[in-house]
Amino acid sequence: MTLTMQILLSAFAITLVMGAVAVKTNFCTMGAVSDAVNIGDTGRLRAWLFATAIAILGVMGLQLAGISDFSVTSSGDTAVPPYRTPMLAWPRYLVGGLLFGIGMTLGSGCGNKNLLRVGGGNLKAIFTIAAMGLAAYLMMFTNFGYTVFLQWMTPLFVDLGQFGIDDQSIPAILSGGLGLAADNLEYVVAVVLAGVLILWAFWSSDFRGSFDNILGGLVVGLAVVAAWYVTTGPMGQAWLEEVEFMDERPLAVGAQALTFVQPSGQLYHWILGGFSPLLLTFAMFAGIGAIAGSFLYSLFTGKLKIEWFTDLRDFANHIIGGLLMGIGGVLGMGCTIGQGVSGASTLAIGAFLTMISIMLGSALTMKIQFYKMVYEEEASFGKALVAGMADLKLLPSALRRLDPV
Numbered sequence: 409m410t411l412t413m414q415i416l417l418s419a420f421a422i423t424l425v426m427g428a429v430a431v432k433t434n435f436c437t438m439g440a441v442s443d444a445v446n447i448g449d450t451g452r453l454r455a456w457l458f459a460t461a462i463a464i465l466g467v468m469g470l471q472l473a474g475i476s477d478f479s480v481t482s483s484g485d486t487a488v489p490p491y492r493t494p495m496l497a498w499p500r501y502l503v504g505g506l507l508f509g510i511g512m513t514l515g516s517g518c519g520n521k522n523l524l525r526v527g528g529g530n531l532k533a534i535f536t537i538a539a540m541g542l543a544a545y546l547m548m549f550t551n552f553g554y555t556v557f558l559q560w561m562t563p564l565f566v567d568l569g570q571f572g573i574d575d576q577s578i579p580a581i582l583s584g585g586l587g588l589a590a591d592n593l594e595y596v597v598a599v600v601l602a603g604v605l606i607l608w609a610f611w612s613s614d615f616r617g618s619f620d621n622i623l624g625g626l627v628v629g630l631a632v633v634a635a636w637y638v639t640t641g642p643m644g645q646a647w648l649e650e651v652e653f654m655d656e657r658p659l660a661v662g663a664q665a666l667t668f669v670q671p672s673g674q675l676y677h678w679i680l681g682g683f684s685p686l687l688l689t690f691a692m693f694a695g696i697g698a699i700a701g702s703f704l705y706s707l708f709t710g711k712l713k714i715e716w717f718t719d720l721r722d723f724a725n726h727i728i729g730g731l732l733m734g735i736g737g738v739l740g741m742g743c744t745i746g747q748g749v750s751g752a753s754t755l756a757i758g759a760f761l762t763m764i765s766i767m768l769g770s771a772l773t774m775k776i777q778f779y780k781m782v783y784e785e786e787a788s789f790g791k792a793l794v795a796g797m798a799d800l801k802l803l804p805s806a807l808r809r810l811d812p813v
Contacts, residue, residue, distance in 0.1 A: 427701025433624030462629025463753035504740025509769020515729025527702025543734025544673025667746025669737025671695030
């Protein structure tokens with residue numbers, strides 16, 4: 409078995425377990441935002457941030473043990489994507505995150521959740537993923553992304569290297585921007601940030617008493633760490649060295665963890681590329697593993713259930729949601745797992761900007777949907793948006809034209 413195939417199968421094995429556990433524990437980022445916004449329940453939101461904390465500590469452990477060097481994540485030549493690139497592309501993080509957050513709400517879940525739904529028998533999720541994949545393919549493999557977004561965004565990017573900052577990780581910014589001592593700063597930041605997230609998660613007695621939330625966050629975090637180990641550890645380092653001597657380099661070779669928008673776009677590319685083995689990727693095998701894990705869990709627990717659209721509007725929402733997730737996920741360089749856990753584990757500023765934008769986009773979409781449902785024709789998009797922003801304390805209540813419900 410080739411080294412490339414060993415690494416691809418490792419991705420499948422990691423997400424096979426993660427997929428089963430995520431279904432069992434109902435780990436869902438859109439659900440986390442929905443619970444927090446609509447009923448004030450932060451349990452699943454705490455599980456998501458707990459997963460991020462575990463991933464941050466895991467990355468720190470890999471570096472302390474001398475297994476991995478995460479400086480490779482600052483270059484597109486050695487990482488997929490380069491989370492720590494010194495080019496702070498803040499517009500793409502913010503716009504991409506907002507689009508993804510809107511899309512995952514319309515599409516009833518993020519990329520990972522829709523893959524899990526496919527494994528559980530949800531036929532709607534197949535259409536959502538197909539739409540997401542088409543948009544992701546256009547963003548990754550055609551000029552669409554540059555023409556529509558990057559040609560006007562790129563001039564706004566900030567090159568941190570001009571300020572003596574090596575990359576966009578929080579420790580590098582503190583070290584290069586503020587002149588703080590670099591020795592062990594990365595570990596201090598990792599411990600403090602992860603500690604705050606874990607403390608906040610366990611501050612809630614409801615979270616402490618929820619085995620599923622703790623298990624879901626723990627396993628998702630560890631799955632991201634396992635993926636980093638595979639692609640940045642001895643196998644990953646050998647993988648990068650091996651492809652340098654190949655006549656044809658396989659697609660998407662490099663340091664990477666888990667992300668669930670890229671696989672759908674890469675699947676289109678693989679099909680259109682004549683099913684070339686060189687176009688099989690770590691992310692694709694991770695996506696397949698998530699579906700398989702969900703399917704096996706659903707099958708053996710009797711929870712396999714076929715679901716279909718309720719009406720044409722439901723169909724349209726899922727298609728639009730998928731398209732927005734594909735565009736936003738690639739533009740923002742990751743999804744709720746890709747940036748929210750994998751990217752954040754590298755302490756990259758861009759990951760946190762994307763996370764905030766995803767949550768904001770999702771929360772606002774939920775609020776707009778809610779007000780339009782309650783007030784029907786009276787609630788124009790503008791009125792519903794202002795009311796939602798007032799609910800989220802983003803605008804003064806005096807500006808609202810719809811009474812809070």
